[in-house]
Amino acid sequence: MKHIHRLLLIAFFFTCLTPAFASVSDEHEHEIHQESHNKKKFEPGNFIMDHIADAYDWHVFSYGDFHFTAPLPVIVYSEHSGFHVFMSSNFHHGHSSYKGFELAKEGEYRGKVVEMVNGHHVRPFDISMTKNVVSMLISMIFLLWVFISVAKTYTKRKGQEPKGLQAYLEPIIVFVIDEIAKPAIGEKKYKKFVPFLLTIFFFIWLNNLMGLVPFIPGGANVTGNITITMVLALFTFIITTVNGNKNYWKHIFNTPGVPWWLKFPVPLMPLVELMGVFTKPFVLMVRLFANITAGHMIVLAFVSLIFIFGEMSPALGMGTSVISVFFVIFMDVLELLVALIQAYVFTLLSALYFGMAVEEHH
Amino acid sequence: MGLVTPELGTFIWMFIAFASVFFLLKKYAWPAIVDAIEERNNSIKEALLSAESAKEEMAKLQADNQKILKEARREREGMLKEAKELGDQIVREAKTKATEEAEKVVESARQAIESDKVAALSEIKAQVATLSVEIAEKVLRRQFEDDQQQKDYFQKLMKEVNIN
Structure with missing residues (x-):
């Protein structure tokens, strides 16, 4: 007993x-930003998956258009271009590619680092510190x-x-x-x-x-x-x-x-x-x-x-x-x-x- | 479904990290903690047991003390009684001795009196004999003067003697 x-x-x-409120407000701000920035319809499925799934950077807070995320090292080995180590901030929150690598937006590898090879997404050997x-x-x-x-x-x-x-x-x-x-x-x-x-x-x-x-x-x-x-x-x-x-x-x-x-x-x-x-x-x-x-x-x-x-x-x-x-x-x-x-x-x-x-x- | 597909990279990191943390904790943390807890539990158990036995020992000692005290008291009483008896005996003996002594003194006094009495009597007897002789002498002297007178005188003397 x-x-x-x-x-x-x-x-x-x-x-x-554990500030339960913080968990709400944090996600709140994030979403408001996404909504105003992308002008896209809110998709609860993707929203939930993005929060549950692993990520290449660590989101700290967002205010309006301003994101503050801690970048984390991406460590990949590709059969085509070899071994690469770089910070995830190079992706600019998935908006740009770096050295031929980018974050897949759709499909099987959604949210993961993929390499563009001959117009196809190929998943490299990925030991990033996510x-x-x-x-x-x-x-x-x-x-x-x-x-x-x-x-x-x-x-x-x-x-x-x-x-x-x-x-x-x-x-x-x-x-x-x-x-x-x-x-x-x-x-x-x-x-x-x-x-x-x-x-x-x-x-x-x-x-x-x-x-x-x-x-x-x-x-x-x-x-x-x-x-x-x-x-x-x-x-x-x-x-x-x-x-x-x-x-x-x-x-x-x-x-x-x-x-x-x-x-x-x-x-x-x-x-x-x-x-x-x-x-x-x-x-x-x-x-x-x-x-x-x-x-x-x-x-x-x-x-x-x-x-x-x-x-x-x-x-x-x-x-x-x-x-x-x-x-x-x-x-x-x-x-x-x-x-x-x-x-x-x-x-x-x-x-x-x-x-x-x-x-x-x- | 990305959610339920294991990631090789994460797997490698997790495997190495968990294995090393497990190894380090197993080597440097858990044995010390678990042993210390067990040791302390044992020492508490032992301390409780020894406290219990000490309590019993104490009770036994106390009982012993009580017993000794009682015995001492009894012994003291015995000694007092004995001393008293001894004293009484001495007094009694002294009394007896004194009485004996007194009796002895009285006896010797009586003997002295007796012997004095005997001596006195014998002296009286001797005196009487001398007197008798003197009387006899006087009688003898008067015999030749008058018989009658002599007889009277003799008689008178005899009376005198008889009074004595």
Whole structure:
């Protein structure tokens, strides 16, 4: 119970830090600009996708025609023109091309760097430091800094009561160990997996929360990016597979308690079980991605409503904004909870898979 | 759909970053934190246990103290009683001795008196004998003067003696 109180307190603390209004106003300004500049009809689909998807620069704020974005390095290797490193500001927000590279406006590669080759868009090998990559790197450095300094505090204050940041993080660390690792893996073998579980728990939670902050260093949708969740799930998969004992593989290839004709001559059960080995991490990947992305989409959809109605008449837009802002605040608060729950679920399921992998025959 | 297509570039960055952060935290942060928490939990558990045993020890000591105190009190009482008895005995013995002594003194006094009495009696007897002899002498002297007178005189003397 005590752990949960502490967690709620911390969640509340982050609620105070997260200005739900800012997320609205930021997108508001951006859209007003786009509308006045392009004189195009507002397209909620593109608007939402642009905000959820990764980007080559990091938008800070816009005021009228003035955009302020942090340019990020574009690193591409093309079969035609070789290796290129340049800043994304060269694209001028997608309005111009640079060295034959440009941001695709439509089609399969919409928003990505493409190279014009013989009048066709060709996607180069792209290891640019995009918004998600930079945001992820910032949170990685933040995690390293926080936990190495906390570890130092632990070494310095051996046997004493926790203090400062250590006191805030200790209940969460203890929660991950006592409520996730121990029950899911078992008292005997949990220790080996604790570092990984703590790392993914704090990485996911931190990035979920950062995704809710609408300005730098937040604003990137890191845990709502399928590639990021894929890597996380891949680690869970690798660790599960590497640690799988004899009993685990026996359960897959020769499931006990199943009639023999389901295994021979057509190995139906082994196939199903083998598929399960891959679907488990796949589901982990999709669940985190879908939950975070869906949350962002709902918030953005409520914001879009303001512009849709605003295009019809400014007064209608004003009226809608009152309701929309209310729903956006509600969603943002809900997302704070989802941020924690998804971190918990991902960690818990990973722990359960590890538990299955190391379970002894009984 | 760009949204659900993994990007190779992001994948590479994320893989390297996550692997290195995981490695660094596993090496420099988590063991220190987890061990410290466990160690502290253990030390708290031990401290609680030892406090409990100290409390028991204390209670035992207190009971012991009480017992010792009680014993000491009893011993003191015994000693007092013994001393009193001894004192009484001494007084009693002294009394007996004194009485004996007194009796002895009285006895010796009595013996002295007795012996004095015997001596006195024998002296009286001797005196009487001398007197008798003197009387006899006087009688003998008068015999030759007058028989009658002699007889009377004798008689008178005899009377005198008898009075004695």
